[in-house]
Amino acid sequence: MTFVIKEKKMSSSSSKSPPSLSKCKSYEDWLKLIKIWRRFTELPKEKQGSAIVLSFEREALDAVLELDEEVITGKDGVDKIITRLNDLFTKDSTITKYQALESFETFKRPPNMSIHTYLNEFEKKWFKIKTHGTLMSDDLLAYRLLRSANLSSYHEELIKATIAALQYDLMTN
Numbered sequence: 163m164t165f166v167i168k169e170k171k172m173s174s175s176s177s178k179s180p181p182s183l184s185k186c187k188s189y190e191d192w193l194k195l196i197k198i199w200r201r202f203t204e205l206p207k208e209k210q211g212s213a214i215v216l217s218f219e220r221e222a223l224d225a226v227l228e229l230d231e232e233v234i235t236g237k238d239g240v241d242k243i244i245t246r247l248n249d250l251f252t253k254d255s256t257i258t259k260y261q262a263l264e265s266f267e268t269f270k271r272p273p274n275m276s277i278h279t280y281l282n283e284f285e286k287k288w289f290k291i292k293t294h295g296t297l298m299s300d301d302l303l304a305y306r307l308l309r310s311a312n313l314s315s316y317h318e319e320l321i322k323a324t325i326a327a328l329q330y331d332l333m334t335n
Contacts, residue, residue, distance in 0.1 A: 211239025
C-alpha cells in the first residue's frame with residue numbers, strides 16, 4: 163500500500179497577511195510585529211494599509227475607518243493608521259512605566275512555579291522596565307531576584323553562602 167502525502171502549499175496571499183491586533187498580547191507587541199511584517203511582505207506600500215485594516219476588529223477597525231480611503235491606501239497609509247491607533251491605544255508613558263514597575267516590584271514566585279519559569283518571568287519583567295529607561299545596579303537586581311524567588315529561608319541562606327558576590331549572573335546560574 164502506498165501513501166501519498168500532499169504538501170499544503172502556502173498561498174502567496176496568506177504569507178502576506180499582517181499580524182492580527184486582536185491576537186497580540188499588547189498593542190506594543192503588535193507594533194513590533196507590524197514593523198517585521200512590513201520588511202517581510204511583498205505587498206506594495208499602497209496595499210499594506212488596506213491589508214492591515216482588513217485584519218482589524220472592533221474598536222481598532224472603527225478608529226481606522228474614520229480615516230479617508232485615500233489615506234489608508236496611500237504610500238504612507240500604514241504610518242497614518244499607526245498614528246491613529248496610537249491615539250487610541252497608547253497610554254500615557256508615565257502610567258505605562260508605573261504599571262511595569264509595579265508588576266516588577268510586586269512579582270513573587272508562586273509556590274507551584276518552577277525556578278526555570280520564574281527566572282524567565284523575572285527576566286521579562288526586568289526587560290519591560292528597562293525599555294522605560296529604568297536602571298538598576300547589578301547587586302540590587304541580584305537581591306531583587308533572590309527576594310522575589312520566594313524560597314525557604316534555608317535555601318535562601320544556602321544561595322547566599324555559595325555565591326562569590328552579589329551579582330545577577332551568579333544568582334541566575
